[in-house]
Amino acid sequence: MRTDSFALRHIGPRESNLQSMLDTIGVDSLEQLIYETIPDDIRLKSPLNLPSALSENQYAEHIGKLSAKNKVFKTYIGLGYHQGILPAVIQRNVLENPGWYTAYTPYQAEIAQGRLEALLNFQTMVSDLTGMEIANASLLDESTAAAEAMGLLFAVRDRKQKKNDVNKFFVSEETLPQTIELIKTRANFMGIDLVIGNHKEFDFNEKFFGALVQYPGKHGQIYDYKDFVANCKDADIKVAVAADILSLVKLQAPGELGVDVVVGTTQRFGIPLGYGGPHAAYFATKEAYKRNLPGRIIGVTKDLDDNHALRMALQTREQHIKRDRATSNICTAQVLLAVMAGMYAVYHGPKGLKYIADTVHFSAVTLAEELKKMGIEQLNSAYFDTLKVKADAEKIKTEAEKNEINFYYPDAETVCISLNETTTREDINAILQVFATVSNKNSANIESLVEEEAIPSALKRETEFLTHEVFNMYHSETELMRYIKKLERKDLSLNHSMISLGSCTMKLNAASEMLPLSNPQWGNIHPFVPIEQAEGYQIVLKKLEDQLTEITGFAATSLQPNSGAQGEYAGLMTIRAYHEANGEKHRNICLIPSSAHGTNPASAVMAGMKVVVTKASENGNIDVDDLREKAEKHKDNLAAIMVTYPSTHGVFESAIKEITQIIHDNGGQVYMDGANMNAQVGLTNPGVIGADVCHLNLHKTFAIPHGGGGPGVGPICVAEQLKPFLPGNPLIKTGGDKAIGPISSAPWGSSLVCLISYGYITMLGTKGLQKATEYAILNANYVKERLSEHYKTLYSGERGRAAHEMILDCRPFKENGIEVVDIAKRLIDYGFHAPTVSFPVAGTMMIEPTESESKAELDRFCDALISIKQEILDLENEEDNVLKNAPHTIGMLTANDWKFSYSRQKAAYPLDFVAENKFWPSVRRVDEAYGDRNLMCTCPPIEEYMEV
The missing domain is CATH 3.90.1150.10 (Aspartate Aminotransferase, domain 1)
Structure with a gap:
């Protein structure tokens, strides 16, 4: 037995089990089984061209050396990303705990009460800080959440607005640049006319249905939006706010202004930067819009004995039911990260968050005052943590990087400095020294923070938050550790038994793949640092792209999409861009088999396509005759087909090459849903099948853990003709020469968890990957x-x-x-x-x-x-x-x-x-209908528990 073989540890059955399993199946060999399963005409003719497998120990050394190539500077770039402090008790007991990271989406509420409670805490935290009535259980990142806000406001237009085709959406130029670009991508095919400008000069006319503003602005200025929101309400224009969640500890809650949606990220609540993710976005709105709220909502209900219980509320919103009528294709949350952010709020409580926010703010005020003493102008009149300094950006950048410091330079005469939870007095002195050196002046050595505020009294928060007892009980490590364990015991995860979910591939998430996530050399890299500071990441991400390109038989890969649904959308958008570049913008018909996952038609609609459903035959396969008929009928406008392979019914359809050829013959491109790639790797691939683009679920086939419903990563792999259109980013060059707009906030999406898939592929190698599939x-x-x-x-x-x-x-x-x-x-x-x-x-x-x-x-x-x-x-x-x-x-x-x-x-x-390893559910069967009739999506007061 080769004890250094990762495949030996990853694959469950032993060699001694093989023959008896084959006998049960009724075949002589594994080769015969594969022959009888996969059509011979799509089998790979040669093995994958990948390096030999590394042992777990070799991989640990390899990934350690690569981590050392990352330069972890003190980074004050901001732009929605801030270094924070992950409490060790949360790192050890949640992030590094398979009881949390191997759980599945809580569809089976009775065995998910622990993470449901943790998510209810998250929703309560978001509702309290934003001042809104209802929040969901997280989205993918701030920029996509802002795009979802635009989509919600478009969907809830009143009858008159819809009749008059009111389709303009205003975006403040103070919004984060990556958010603006992503919203442009989304609006393009939604029939929304985007207007970007200064909110102070906004013309409140009847053609606008909604507006988005940033709070504070991208360069740190805090704006008073009271008049803006009031004028919007008078003009029947709904308002979304993208808000920094830590600033809301000190700033007036947007909900008090009467806004309709508040979005943002909870990354700075103890979540590693990770070169862009994963991080849990938040989305809060009015209860009136609950049925348009994207993602998942956790709600309170009762079980058969009338005991308090939790479950996912309003599940009819799930996209596999709404399909092409869905307003969003969201099917993945960031549950593990939401749990961590919620636990951060539980651990610190309202007083702890006030202390953290005060310290960050006082640090910014102290820095501003010292810069002023040096004669350096700071341009923000009101700010929370970010200063906008007038200075020679190139000279400051040169000196700052000599001292291993990163700022943000929006133009040649501006330096933005965003302080954070980790900023110390020594850090402030180091920043001051950079400016002193460049300006040939002396800087004072500060020994204490100035406890003054740069927030106008009219914008200060007066309302309490996090008043529920859960945020006021667990402030010692002992108490939080026990609380986390109490919740963990209520959940059934992979560390207890098999989770045999079809289409979800709940496979081993090996410890050797997971360990690098705790390394600060990987965790503390901001997504917008100069690319040479992220050499380790660049090597890993490029190698992973090459590995996935080889596995799929395509020409190029983008890792940017941070969920499977995002991958679907990104793949379809590259197809749209390809047709448009060929002068065939009119191609907008997408054929989708009736058995497809519901995110498929939802994604197609978001990409501006019209869905035409094709029939299934009696044996569950695609009806080829019906497909041919519809492809020929729509040949002048056919854009694509979305096909899952093997099918959602668990079958390798022998007609797949005929199907792809029909689409190509009629001018379309073939999108293959990679949900079932676990049956392909090393044996066949989308390129051989005749596809043009596929997304992969790294949280399925490539071992990223589901984390209770996220993180996920959904990269797209494309054929040569689609390569120029891979998604870009406004701040860091990514994608093709004719890149579509960004699909997620960060250039490479959720880079940190891509380390897991890189480890999985690197330690299995060509033979191990094929064996895993077999x-x-x-x-x-x-x-x-x-x-x-x-x-x-x-x-x-x-x-x-x-x-x-x-x-x-x-x-x-x-x-x-x-x-x-x-x-x-x-x-x-x-x-x-x-x-x-x-x-x-x-x-x-x-x-x-x-x-x-x-x-x-x-x-x-x-x-x-x-x-x-x-x-x-x-x-x-x-x-x-x-x-x-x-x-x-x-x-x-x-x-x-x-x-x-x-x-x-x-x-x-x-x-x-069963007696040897009994799992006890904490509640009886939950009452779904009761919870939806009595929707409660925040932590109820103790009296509610008594009543139930």
């Missing part, structure tokens, strides 16, 4: 065959094989009074997270075991499902049974009264293995 297919087909006598697999390939996932038909059990959701909840009693339920077919379960699970774990899972099938057959009472009452809590099992006809043992320990 074992993903092996595990899926093993599960399929073990369950074949008990559950019907809805779709299979032409030779009867599944790809890396399968759909089990649970609809026949309706005759016994059992719904698929009852099976999902009963699995919790066996210690398992339910598979994907009712997608893509209602009444079914989609199972994907991944290559990481051992044969023993697969057997336990199969034994659980077989046992549940027998429980269904043994039912005597349609209501009083183990499935309808599942899951069973410890409170039920230890109560004096047992009101059920079956035994406590059957409820809690249906199979022997």
Whole structure:
């Protein structure tokens, strides 16, 4: 046994298990299984051209050497990114804890009460600081959140505005430059006419439906927007504010001005810079707009025993339901980062945040006064943490970089300095010395901060915030550690058992891949530092791009999209740009199979395309005749097809090359959804299949952990003709020669977690990657065959094989009074997270075991499902049974009264293995409808718990 082989540790089944698994499946070899699964005409003819695999120890040395190439200067660039302090108790117990980072999106509320509570804390924090009525559980970054705000305000126009085609949106020129450019990208195909200018000169005419302002402005000036907002309200123009969340500790909450939406980032609440991400954006609005709010909302409800419980509220907003009627394609939040930011607020509480905000502000005031004494002009009349200094930018830059300091230089005569939580008196003195040296003057050595304010009294915050007890209880490390652990115990994550979610690829997130994330050489790099200071990052990101380009068989890769949905949008936008460059701007028809994930049509609509749905055949595959008919019908305007491969039904469709050729013959491009890439790597690829662009879910195939619903990364890989259109950035050169606008705030998106995928590929190498794919297919087909006598697999390939996932038909059990959701909840009693339920077919379960699970774990899972099938057959009472009452809590099992006809043992320990590692859900089945009728999305007062 090669103990230095990462593949040995990543792949679950042992070599000794292989033959018995193959025997169960009914094949002689793994090669035969792959032959029967993947059409021969799309198999790769040669192995991937990647370097040999590194061992975990070799990789640790390698990534350590690369980290040393990053130059961690004292950075005061600002522009929405500020170095902060991640409390060690949060780093160790959340960021580095697989109980938190391996959890899945909390669709199964009963096994997610811990992270749901953490997200409710986050929403409460955001609502309190912004002064708004409702907040969601995070978005991707500030710029995309601002674009979502524009989309919401466009969607909620009144009937008169829609009738009169009111489509102008004003953006203040004080908005962050990356936000302005991203909004331009979004507005282009949404039918929105963007106007960028000075808010003081804004013409409040009837053609505007909305406006966006920055608070404070991009260079630090705090503006009083009271009159602006009042005038907008008089003109029926709705207002969004992009606000720095730490400044809201000291500034009047935007909600008090009557604005409609407040967005921003919580990065400076203890989240590493990470060269751009991941960071949790926030989005807060009025309750009247709750059904247009993008992303997810956590709400309070009750369970079957009327106990307090939490769940994702208003789930009909989810994009797989709204599809082409969706106002957003958001399907990924930044849950892990939102949990961390929320815990930062819990740990510090209102007094702690006031101390931090005061210290940052007093540092800025002290620096401004000392610069003034030196005769250096500071231009901001009111500011929180950022000074706008009149100086020779080139000379200051030269001297600052000699002293390992970064400022922001918007023009040749301006230097912006954004101070932060880490800024010390010594840092202020070092800044002063830079200016003193350049101006040939002496600088004072400050020994204490000036406790004066540069915030007008009319703009100061007067209202309290974070008054709920959760923000006022856990201020010692012991108490916070125990609180985090209490929440963790309520959640079922990969460190407990397999999470077999179809289409979601919940695979091992190896510790050796995760460890570099804690290294400050990676964590403390601002996304807009001079590129030579990020040499380590540049090497890793370029290598990762090359690895993904090779794996997909394409010509180039962009890592910028920071979620799968963003990748879909970015891929379609490159196609639009390509057609436009060819003088075919009119091509706007996107064909989408009826089985597609709901973000597909939502993304197409956002990219300005018209969706035409193609039929599926009886076996679940794309109906090629219907596709050909519609492609030919729309050949003059056909832009693209969006196809998932293998299909969402878990099948390698043999007609895929015919399908891609039909699209090309009719002038379109082929977009391949990379959600199921885990069944392709090393065996086939999108390039061979005939695609032109695909997005990849790095949080699926390439081992970035789901983190409870994010972070995710959705890079796009493109063929040669689309390479010039890869997305750019206004501050750092990225993308192609004819780059579309930015897709996310940072030039390379969520760079920090890209280290994970780089590690995954580098340690597996060519052979390991292929083996991982083969074992993903092996595990899926093993599960399929073990369950074949008990559950019907809805779709299979032409030779009867599944790809890396399968759909089990649970609809026949309706005759016994059992719904698929009852099976999902009963699995919790066996210690398992339910598979994907009712997608893509209602009444079914989609199972994907991944290559990481051992044969023993697969057997336990199969034994659980077989046992549940027998429980269904043994039912005597349609209501009083183990499935309808599942899951069973410890409170039920230890109560004096047992009101059920079956035994406590059957409820809690249906199979022997369950007793060895019992997971206890903290609530019974939640009441979804009650929560939506009584929507509460912030921490309720203690009296509410008593009433429930």
